[in-house]
Amino acid sequence: MNLLEIQHRMFEAVMQPLTASEEMQPRNRDGKSMHEVAAEFIKPNDRLSSFERLEIYNRQYWFRVLAALDEDFRGLRAIIGSRQFEVLSKAYLIDCPSESFTLRNLGARLEWWLRSHPEHIQPRAGLALDMVRLEWAEIEAFDGTAEPVLAPGDLLASDPDPQFRLQPHLQLLSLRYPVDDLLVAIRKDDSDGEMASNAISERRKQSRVQKVARQKPQAIFLVVHRVDYSVYFKRVEPEAFKFLKALREGKSLSATVVLAFQGRDIPECRLLGIVQSWFENWSSLGWFCGPESPGQEFISSLGRQS
């Protein structure tokens, strides 16, 4: 057996799901005894059979990837329950094993996968999907690129219709449920639970279940962003969200304003005030980067366009 054959055989065995009692499967996908498969390339010793030695790696793999997914999607786990989350995680990892050198990217395809496997998140599929999107956005915002923040006055004053670039780490989410509040509440419960007795933990678990059960649809528009290296959730108005989406898509300022306020009958002076306050706020949060700047000149240019 050459190197490549050994590696393919071992990899297949290591990636094979464990039994319900967290042991290596007795047979491989072709129905062959795993004792025989293992003995073909793994030596036994005086304490462990070939099967048992291979099983150490099989178990390590599953314990590691399941723990990583669990750590990244605590909100989803709270919504669907630990048992259903474990079933979901195993099914997801069978279909979507890691294709990255880092476990950070393990959940990158979870939302996509869940859309074609909604049975794993019933009966709260909408809520669960929103939570997955939020938890993944948080991972992206945590270590995404941050470019130098623009200072007021950096605007290309000569450009009559400037473009503004958002920080690459900024994540824009249109959600059907207020999962931001729910995630904060779940984390608070988890953190309190670490110091609580079993009885108190049980009551907190019930309280979390009740929180989840109480969640009603309520459309929110959320920006997941980073300030001083910490990630925050900030809700914005629908028009502000459209505005930010248009900026992210690289639309010019004039097109952005049109898109954001489409169908709204707002007097020009009020519109100017709204957009100005957005820019002041977002600038202070460091959301803008690139060659253009949301400086005072922008307000002037806005006036010229409207």
Added chain:
Amino acid sequence: MPANPFNGFTDFGVGIGLRVPHYQHILAEKPVVSWFEIISENYMIDGGRPLRVLDQILERYRVVQHGVSMYFGSPEPPNREHLKRLKSLVKRTNTPWLTDHLCWGSVDGTYSHDLLPMPYTFEAARHTAQNIREVRDFLEIPIAVENVSSYAEFQVSEMMEWEFLTEVVELADCGILLDVNNIYVSSRNHNFNPYDYVNGVPAERVAQIHIAGHSKFEKYILDTHDHPVIDPVWEVYARAIERTGRTATLLEWDDKIPSFEEVHNEALKANQFVAEMAVAS
């Protein structure tokens, strides 16, 4: 060898692994530490707090990069995107040498995130050495490969692990990160004498030494990095430095991580052995 081509002719002392629970203490208290080892993959990102902390550490301390996913022995050649990210980090840290494991862990672009053992064959040695050379040529810094703890041996193996390690590093002309805890763990799991291992490696190629704790189970030992270093491992360490001379030494503690002081004090025990070696010689 305190300074050799495989550790960039540096003369580092005893360091510890840089871990998240210690960030605040290190940045606030600025303890005296010879050097820190970082897990490269934790900083091969685009931005955010980890890179900010790393930059602050780099202002004050020497840092050496240690990887966990290069998988020199995997069937496919090193991933170019991975190498580009790694090189970018190398430029940031100015690491004098770079280490990763003598193992494999991926097949056809799918990752196990584990350090899977190599079959000790001449074919595997040639393949692995070729990948190490490719990585070194791309990164343009010295590479040292680490022996892993293992729990399985292959039927096809043609030599002992230390003979395989020697074959690979000589074919690749690279250094060794000698993990004496891994030697001890594997020696117990595979019934060999750890001193045969230490005596069998080319001492002049040892760029760095790892020490760590492990967990003992009924039928095998697992490399968990969640305990202090046990005496038998210190004894293997003593023999290692007897052969290599005072060598950059690093304590790994990755789980159930105690306070910074406890980890650092555990690492500094290595100096006792260095002193004893100096007296004896």
